[in-house]
Amino acid sequence: MMKSYMQPFPPCYSRLGRGRKISGGNGAWYNSWTVSYPRPADTGDVESFGYRQELVRNLGSFSSFAAGFSYISILTGMFQMFHLGFAAGGPAFFWSWPIVLAGQFLVALCFAELAARYPLSGGVYQWSKYVGNRLVGFLTGWIYLACLVVTLAAVALAMQSALPQIWSGFQIVTTGQARDTAVNAVLLGCVLLTASTLINAFGVKLLAAINNVGVISELVGVVVLILLLARHAVRPASDAVLPTMGRGTGSAYMGPFLAAAALTASYVMYGFDTAGSLAEETHDPRRRAPRAILQALGAAGVSGLLVLLFTLRAAPDLRDPMLASADGGLPHVVKSVLGAGLGRIFLCDVAFAIFVCTLSVHTGTVRVMFAMARDGKLPFSGGFAKVSRATRIPVIPAITVGVGAILILVVNVKFPKIVELITAIAILWANLAYLLVIAAMLWHRLSGRTEARQRGFSLGRSGLAVNVLAMFWSAFMVVNVSWPRAAVYGEENRFAAVRYTAALAAAGGISLWLRGRLSCRQEAQQHVR
Numbered sequence: 001m002m003k004s005y006m007q008p009f010p011p012c013y014s015r016l017g018r019g020r021k022i023s024g025g026n027g028a029w030y031n032s033w034t035v036s037y038p039r040p041a042d043t044g045d046v047e048s049f050g051y052r053q054e055l056v057r058n059l060g061s062f063s064s065f066a067a068g069f070s071y072i073s074i075l076t077g078m079f080q081m082f083h084l085g086f087a088a089g090g091p092a093f094f095w096s097w098p099i100v101l102a103g104q105f106l107v108a109l110c111f112a113e114l115a116a117r118y119p120l121s122g123g124v125y126q127w128s129k130y131v132g133n134r135l136v137g138f139l140t141g142w143i144y145l146a147c148l149v150v151t152l153a154a155v156a157l158a159m160q161s162a163l164p165q166i167w168s169g170f171q172i173v174t175t176g177q178a179r180d181t182a183v184n185a186v187l188l189g190c191v192l193l194t195a196s197t198l199i200n201a202f203g204v205k206l207l208a209a210i211n212n213v214g215v216i217s218e219l220v221g222v223v224v225l226i227l228l229l230a231r232h233a234v235r236p237a238s239d240a241v242l243p244t245m246g247r248g249t250g251s252a253y254m255g256p257f258l259a260a261a262a263l264t265a266s267y268v269m270y271g272f273d274t275a276g277s278l279a280e281e282t283h284d285p286r287r288r289a290p291r292a293i294l295q296a297l298g299a300a301g302v303s304g305l306l307v308l309l310f311t312l313r314a315a316p317d318l319r320d321p322m323l324a325s326a327d328g329g330l331p332h333v334v335k336s337v338l339g340a341g342l343g344r345i346f347l348c349d350v351a352f353a354i355f356v357c358t359l360s361v362h363t364g365t366v367r368v369m370f371a372m373a374r375d376g377k378l379p380f381s382g383g384f385a386k387v388s389r390a391t392r393i394p395v396i397p398a399i400t401v402g403v404g405a406i407l408i409l410v411v412n413v414k415f416p417k418i419v420e421l422i423t424a425i426a427i428l429w430a431n432l433a434y435l436l437v438i439a440a441m442l443w444h445r446l447s448g449r450t451e452a453r454q455r456g457f458s459l460g461r462s463g464l465a466v467n468v469l470a471m472f473w474s475a476f477m478v479v480n481v482s483w484p485r486a487a488v489y490g491e492e493n494r495f496a497a498v499r500y501t502a503a504l505a506a507a508g509g510i511s512l513w514l515r516g517r518l519s520c521r522q523e524a525q526q527h528v529r
Contacts, residue, residue: 045119046280051374055121056204056392059282063208064289066215068275068296071364073155073357074304075218075350077268080158082311083329084420085264088487090245091312092253093260100265101301103473107434108272108297109459110441110470112290115276116456119285122371123277123364124437129375132440140436141372142508147429148365151271152196152405154422155358156189162351163188165331166344179414181326186409192355193409196362197402203391204281207363214356221349222303225334229310232337240312245319262481263488267423268304270430272297274360277367290457326419362401369397379511421496424488428481428497429504435474442467 046053059067085093114127124144129137160181163170173184199206247256275292279285315323315333322328331350335343373384373394388395412422445464459466482501484494 071271087324089260096261144433160185286456
């Protein structure tokens with residue numbers, strides 16, 4: 001079947017066509033011009049929101065699940081952040097994991113319902129726009145876009161936790177200074193980001209293939225790791241997950257425990273919304289995306305809990321200072337328990353998981369940028385919204401995101417706590433964006449604005465209760481992660497989270513104001529003509 005489509009453009013791009021300019025139901029502007037090509041399945045979903053199907057639908061159920069699972073990536077997050085959580089809370093920081101998992105699953109349930117209702121590229125940006133308004137949508141999208149770029153930089157730093165322990169030659173920077181580890185992490189991260197940029201610009205088929213292989217590899221690796229650690233357990237579970245190792249007892253332990261929760265579990269368990277961001281590239285997204293969101297978080301959460309439990313049970317000595325060191329942590333336990341040879345083989349799987357995780361985060365970031373540019377919400381939206389005819393990928397966003405993440409690493413290369421700083425900022429902005437979506441969703445429920453029930457996932461009568469609990473949880477996460485802890489941000493940068501968030505909000509306000517002025521000016525010029 002051949003069909004004519006309406007192409008969405010903000011007002012400033014109306015000169016690109018010669019048709020009549022009309023306004024769509026989503027508040028975007030359109031230029032009527034005709035393009036004929038085979039109509040793909042699920043196109044009607046995209047058209048019903050006023051957009052044209054430009055991205056290729058190549059993703060099935062497993063690929064959709066893989067996108068979310070590889071973003072969370074247990075092997076990436078646990079191997080990168082274990083030492084920070086252990087340093088803050090000792091072995092008892094284990095209990096932060098099930099608590100964060102339960103809270104984030106409440107958020108995931110809300111997102112699953114939204115993914116079934118609004119199957120559009122951009123995920124949280126689109127959801128907040130439709131259950132809130134265009135301003136809420138812009139703020140959410142702006143914050144989450146910044147979060148994703150920062151997250152991409154943070155994930156790239158994870159290569160430092162694996163490669164130098166596989167082969168000492170990967171520790172390229174050896175000046176003997178205290179910041180050698182941070183500088184080397186930046187160097188390895190920049191190489192990884194360059195590769196991710198090239199692959200993301202090539203096409204979604206290659207991405208999906210690498211992602212699927214990576215997820216299978218990671219799932220097998222996680223299962224094997226759990227079994228091997230369980231076989232080498234040297235202490236019962238009670239002795240592994242209850243000691244605080246001098247971090248305090250009773251209420252005095254609350255501070256270290258919350259710090260540990262902010263650093264490890266909170267970092268690993270976000271990004272499960274990625275399946276929703278790829279909705280326009282997924283077959284039957286109203287059914288598959290919600291399921292993928294819940295499956296990704298559930299699988300990652302349970303497997304991560306078991307990895308953490310058996311790591312603490314198998315570690316030769318829980319008082320070993322290497323467990324709380326950036327040069328030790330979980331990789332140190334793996335090599336100590338499994339032996340240098342087997343440990344290095346397993347760390348190769350970890351390195352591949354980090355590579356795939358980087359690709360997944362990069363992909364999700366590109367889709368959010370594309371979705372916002374398609375609505376004319378970003379500077380230079382025309383370029384960012386353009387989809388390559390050859391690869392059917394938004395190439396300019398792919399390159400821009402990669403360069404942006406590299407710049408974040410380079411600018412902060414001399415900061416000794418670069419991993420903690422970038423990680424904490426990413427966690428904060430992710431949960432702030434989540435909070436805006438959940439709050440808008442709750443307001444939508446309470447205002448009585450109901451919609452006809454769509455096929456796919458629905459919370460039904462429990463929706464209000466889940467929504468309220470999810471909002472309180474997200475608010476707690478924002479406060480906990482932004483708390484001015486020296487252990488996270490450094491003594492001189494305790495309020496870095498507040499400063500950076502204020503700067504981000506100011507930049508977003510300026511961007512929105514400039515876009516509004518430019519649109520009004522171009523509208524006036526068109527009236528004169």
